[in-house]
Amino acid sequence: MADFVIIGGGGYGAGVAWELARRGADVHLLEAKTIASGASGGLGKRGVRANGRDVRELPLMKRAYDIWPILHEQLEATTGYERSGHLLLLERDNDLAHAKTMRWMQEQQGIPSRWITQEEVRELEPHLTHDIQAAVFCPLDGIADHTATTRGYAQAAARLGALVEENTPVNALEIKNEIVTAVITAAGQRIEVKKQVLLLSNAHVPGFLMQELGINLPVWELLPQVMLTEVVDPMPINHLIGHAHRTLAMKACGRQIMISGGWRGRENPLTGQPETQPDQIEGNRAEATAVYPILAGVGIAEADTSRRELIAVDGIPIIDQLPAASNMIFATGWSGHGWAITPAVVELLADWALTGKRSPLFEPFRYTRFL
Template sequence: MEFDHIVIGAGVHGSAASYYLAKTGARVLLLERKQIASGASGGVGFRGVRANNRDIRELPLMALAYDLWPDINTELSIDPGYQRLGGLELLDEDDLGDQSLREEIETRIAVQSSFGIPTELLDRAGLDELEPGAASSVAGAIHCPKDGVGDHTQVTRGYAAAAARLGAAVRENEEVVAIAADGDRYAVTMAGGDVHHGAHVLVTANSYSRTLLRESFGLDLPVTRFNPQMTPVRTKSGFTFSHLLSHHSLPFAAKTIGDGQVMLSGGRTGEWDYAADEGHPRDETAQMSVDDAADLFSEFADAQIVMTDASRADSLCVDGIPIIDTVPGNPGVLFSTGWSGHGFAISPAVGTLVARWLTTGEKPRELEPFSLRRFERP
């Protein structure tokens, strides 16, 4: 069968793009080599929907995502899906007491606000009104009231299911091994030998995208793999948070994920076994996450580690923001990868814009900063 668009990779970005493409009435094929949400778009806990402290080039995407997220649960028929809780970035006395650091923080707040990201600086009293119980060393916080959390597994599967309801063909356990031009279309070859044809191909296979594009087109992207470690814990008192939390200078992030559990993360990683192609957690990493939480909130001094997981590989771009572009010489092949641990929050916006690009042939200006050209020598 011939398709208008073949999407490779059923993580949140591939599933979202498939849904927005299917809404146009296009013939869409979504291929996943394992199962939907089996990579970085699945796994334990929730993911942050965070605009605060993002690269400035991503702020227009977050402003658009802010508009889209509130309707996601109804649109995809999922519950709870997305929750707009507000986000708090904790600040120590040193952060606010140092004039240069304070100016840096105030400047970031002003820039984010100018991009449509409501942001305010809270003193300790303001923080205590929203999230009481922090250590005496915490002097305040940066507050983004439109930040929140989402059940990434549920959202990803919701997008894929919604695409299928609109007529998209969604196929799991289908590994793509090659993409090649075939006249005015593209041939996508499967591991079993089957070949699908489409006018456009969108590669959203996260850390596998580099391998597939290199072997198919000789395009080697500056993208590597990393596997963040997530550690759900439970305190003896049942203490949890009502906001998405992070810290200005510590590798600390926390989200309440239900059942009296708080998931701790913040950028620390597990180990990756390249021979087995699987990730494993580090016990010491889990304990460091708990220790950081206890330094900030004493309730975590006796926290019990429920489990810890580092099995989900994400893609890391050398400059920390994604690459979203066409393959040179192949305008019908788009790719998006290099999410660098913060791609979930912008997925509705990127999915919408990539679908528009594929449908109209015109690149949305919001995606210009993520061009492959930024790595070319002047």
Template sequence: MSDHSNASEVVIVGGGIYGTSLAYQLALAGKTVTLLEAGEIAGGASGGPGERGVRANGRDLRELPVCAIAQGLWATYQQTFEGGVGYRRLGGLQVYDVSYGHREHEVLGRMAANAAAQSMLGTPSEVLTRDQALAREPELSPAIVGAIYCPNDGVGDHTFATRQFAKEAAKAGAIIRTGAKVSEIVHTKSTATGVKLESGEIVPVGDRLVIVANAGAEALLKPVLKPHELGPIWNLMPQMLYVSNPLNKTINHLLSHAHRRLAVKQVPDGTLMLSGGAHVAYTPEGLWKGSLSAMTQNVTDAVQTFPFIDNSTFLKADASRVETVSVDHIPLIGQAEGLANMIYGYGWSGHGFAISLGFTKLFAEWIQTGVKPEALDPFSPMRFHRPAEILAAAPLGRVAA
């Protein structure tokens, strides 16, 4: 433990949904907490216009147990926070059609298997026939062959939710500092003792340092982690499109597609939000650069799924938020071998908002008990390095005649 008398027990770097919800949970549990955010709360991937999906449907199977925890907490906080957290449980549909090169029986088999796996791992899922899916979403293309229905899926106003958690964390006693960009982790041989801000100020660390700064995490972590504690990641700029709804149609669920990179949401004012598709470029000046080809791909996928969208007009595009993606599209979560009091999580891969509350609940348990929850094991960076160790330990030898 740091000998700084004014050190918070826990210092959190990153003011997105992960940092703010963790700060709230720890402060509520009686920990002294300081959260440091480089810009403004929800200024990164946890902010921006529209809503984000809170879905289990189509998610990586390794994330589903954590997702189940998160979905319960979204409903709880919507009820218990004054003003809620902007969460709406609509139910989710992932629709299936027969894409080129596939056969209907294999598509239906895959759909049934995915629904069964999701249910086994804590997220109730039901297979719908084509007619059942069209009864729920009459505007869907009749080319679909079925869908998976997840009653616990929904949507959330990510900017509002992140700011609500920051507000509640402050009410519970956490110190929330914005405009406090961390440039370096300060440490002795085996302990993180503080973090240095760009201003030169050293913020002391007590029991734990938590790095959840997403796009900014790797630059902070590389100087203090060993190579096998990191994983292959890259940054991208997801594009969200907003189109009008002149026919006043209604989309009843959070809608995704099994074969297309598509998510469709109807935000409360009736506007349609199209996301999950092609991304855009990022300039050296830090500005996003729009792309007509990316927009065309996104709109085409949407129209093929909901033909009525062809009557819509373009309203705006937003691709202003950097997202960090791991090569297998699940996060990197670990504890530094060389700094026993530092834990980290990043690489949320564009779908981390939905599962954030599950992960931060597990982080809070880890910090309070000192024992890493088993549910976090699949997200260790060692998943990229351990197979190589196994192969090195068992080289191929000569086969006996």
């Protein structure tokens, strides 16, 4: 029995567990495998970026900017957070007008964003191709160690008294009069819910909502690809890098470079297991060397597509509560960019669970926007 039962031990589940526990709440977190075994764990680091983000998420990112630099102190754990700044590179004439407008909009939202000329770009990133015409620079953007932070959240929650249970998948809900009264684990254990359930199991959420409530979410599953190069010495990349038209994101991870940006793995039809695809690895590598020619000949040490992510049809998450389960908050469909805003979202989710009041910042993410 617990006041707050959380399903899923990724960044969101572990983060909300900590936010609730530090306010003295009685919390039970249930994770199907191990903490950070989903999208919030795995190879390299994650981008913590406002630059180029959907306008509806920018207020959350602005709040997250305040939390990231102090989170390691609050959790007494490493977060690997570094404020490297993000450069959105512009290579084509066609992209300049949009980027200028976007920069202005970001400034209005309180996200420091500068227009950087070709000469300035080359000063910041001397190894870039000469084809880069300009960039939008967000100096407050950076990177963080997602695996360490997620584990740090869970450990800090446990120290404050939260019960964190791994290897405990939730299979079903017990619902009476539109209130979730208990969650049922795969082992048949019944865990009574005294106040709220937080369904934060990411890729598991749509199937579970369909099974339990007959609700369809307009989302689909993706296997995003991330790669780490061999050791590169000296490191030619100084910032978190994005690109206006190439499918590319890059960051320095220690002495290796992480390359990603939207290439994908595929599920093996026989085993159901995610697998990397040679054409996707080669495509991502080719984009990276087109932008940083110095990387031609640098090998890929590791590629991974094992972490499932859910994409919403309009590219922003779904964070809501449904009348058929009125004491259950769910959040999913992070659409490949859910990591950066985690500290802000978990704070507001905990507020909502404790007070019953939804933050106005969550308004754009209602499920009803699709109906």
